[in-house]
Amino acid sequence: MHWKEGLVNDVTRQICPDDAAVEIRHLTVSFGKTRVLVDVNASLRCRGVTALVGPNGAGKSTLIGAIVGQVPYEGSISFCHHRRSGRRRHRIGLVPQKIEFDRSAPVTVLDFLCLADQRTPVWLGRGPRLVRQAIEALEWTHSTDLAHKRLGVLSGGELKRVLVAAALRHKPDILLLDEPAAGMDLHSSDLFCELLERLAQDNELSVLWVSHDLSAVVHHADHVIALNRTVLFEGPPSQVLTPERINALYGLIAIGGHPAHCVDCRTGTPHERLG
Numbered sequence: 001m002h003w004k005e006g007l008v009n010d011v012t013r014q015i016c017p018d019d020a021a022v023e024i025r026h027l028t029v030s031f032g033k034t035r036v037l038v039d040v041n042a043s044l045r046c047r048g049v050t051a052l053v054g055p056n057g058a059g060k061s062t063l064i065g066a067i068v069g070q071v072p073y074e075g076s077i078s079f080c081h082h083r084r085s086g087r088r089r090h091r092i093g094l095v096p097q098k099i100e101f102d103r104s105a106p107v108t109v110l111d112f113l114c115l116a117d118q119r120t121p122v123w124l125g126r127g128p129r130l131v132r133q134a135i136e137a138l139e140w141t142h143s144t145d146l147a148h149k150r151l152g153v154l155s156g157g158e159l160k161r162v163l164v165a166a167a168l169r170h171k172p173d174i175l176l177l178d179e180p181a182a183g184m185d186l187h188s189s190d191l192f193c194e195l196l197e198r199l200a201q202d203n204e205l206s207v208l209w210v211s212h213d214l215s216a217v218v219h220h221a222d223h224v225i226a227l228n229r230t231v232l233f234e235g236p237p238s239q240v241l242t243p244e245r246i247n248a249l250y251g252l253i254a255i256g257g258h259p260a261h262c263v264d265c266r267t268g269t270p271h272e273r274l275g
Contacts, residue, residue: 020043020044020045020046020080021044021045021046021079021080021090021173021174021206022043022044022067022077022078022079022080022174022206022208023043023044023076023077023078023080024040024041024042024043024044024063024067024075024076024077024078025041025075025076025077025078026039026040026041026074026075026076027039027040027041027063027066027073027074027075027076027077028040028073028074028075029059029062029063029066029071029072029073029074030074035229036059036062036229037059037062037063037066037073037227037229037230038229038230039075039230040059040063040075040227040230040231041231042225042227042231042234043223043234044174044206044208044223045206045222045223046080046204046206047200047201047204047205047206048200048201048206048207048222048223049196049197049200049207049209049220049221049222049223050206050207050208050209050221050222050223050224050225051209051210051211051217051220051221051223051224051225051237052064052208052209052210052211052224052225052227053210053211053212053214053217053224053225053226053227053249054226054227054228054249055228055249055250055251058227058228058229059227059228059229060178060210060227061097061178061210063227064094064176064178064208064210067092067176067208068092068094068176079174090172090173090174091170091171091172091173091174092172092173092174092175092176093167093168093170093172093174093175093176094167094175094176094177094178095160095163095164095166095167095175095176095177095178095180096163096178097178097179097180097182097210099163101151101152102152103151103152103153104152105150105151105152106150107150107151107152108147108148108149108150108151109134109138109143109146109147109148109149109151109154109162110126110131110134110135110147110148111126111151112151112162112166113130113133113134113137113138113162113165113166113169114126114127114130114131114134116166116169117130117133118130133169134147134165134169135147137165137166137168137169138162138165140165140168140199140203141161141162141164141165141168141195141199142161142195143158143161143162143165146158146161146162156183156184156188157184157185157188157191157192160180160181160184160192161192161195163180164177164180164195164199168199171203172205173204173205173206174205174206174207174208175196175199175205175206175207175208176207176208177196177207177208177209177210178210179210179211179212180192180196180209180210181193181211181213181216182212189213189216190216190219193216193219193220194220196209196220197220200222209221214241214246217237217241218237218238218241221237222236223235223236223237224236224237224240224241226240226245226249228249228250228251232245232248232249233245233249
């Protein structure tokens with residue numbers, strides 16, 4: 001299913017090389033005196049699925065937060081002109097890693113999807129236009145059968161599809177997902193990744209997907225960014241995810257007494273070495 005041209009949003013686009021949707025240049029994030037991300041340079045492709053991989057604590061969620069404007073940073077993030085659609089602005093949808101809610105609450109999936117735009121409490125009735133938008137978003141994620149289910153009884157995979165539908169309601173150009181397949185079994189994870197591929201291709205959507213499943217990345221992503229406080233490599237997964245690079249990414253190869261991913265070694269910052 002395809003969506004029509006969306007409304008103009010609040011993120012200005014710029015012309016960027018190589019038909020990139022987002023260009024990140026020399027991005028650094030510090031919390032106090034601790035540098036969480038250092039000199040990050042990467043691109044998010046237009047109309048495709050980009051996977052963001054790296055060990056725990058690598059800064060993947062922090063990078064997502066910087067892109068959506070929730071985390072302050074130094075450097076630049078450019079939201080680029082989409083040559084296919086010709087729109088002047090980007091719209092971003094975000095699927096968080098998890099949401100906290102009262103599972104005993106009598107809130108249905110339709111209620112949840114209408115909450116953000118409903119001016120009156122949903123128990124007083126849902127607006128017809130909002131219901132149509134919610135059903136349409138559920139159709140994109142093949143989840144219309146969940147519309148009248150209580151949010152609290154959904155499985156992990158069902159809830160993730162509903163969260164994707166919520167992120168799609170305003171027809172974004174960019175969809176960011178923070179470990180969306182976490183907790184799913186292999187079959188559900190594979191179906192979810194196929195859904196992301198279809199959404200990207202059918203709707204000219206740029207997807208950035210945080211994942212720990214390198215096998216799924218190879219099978220379903222067009223582009224991969226390997227992050228461990230800085231970008232170690234990026235490119236087509238089948239070409240760049242070599243055993244040597246994977247070992248370096250996860251710190252399994254030592255260089256000069258430090259893991260290969262040591263950012264201080266890469267940037268020439270004085271620090272203490274092992275041994």
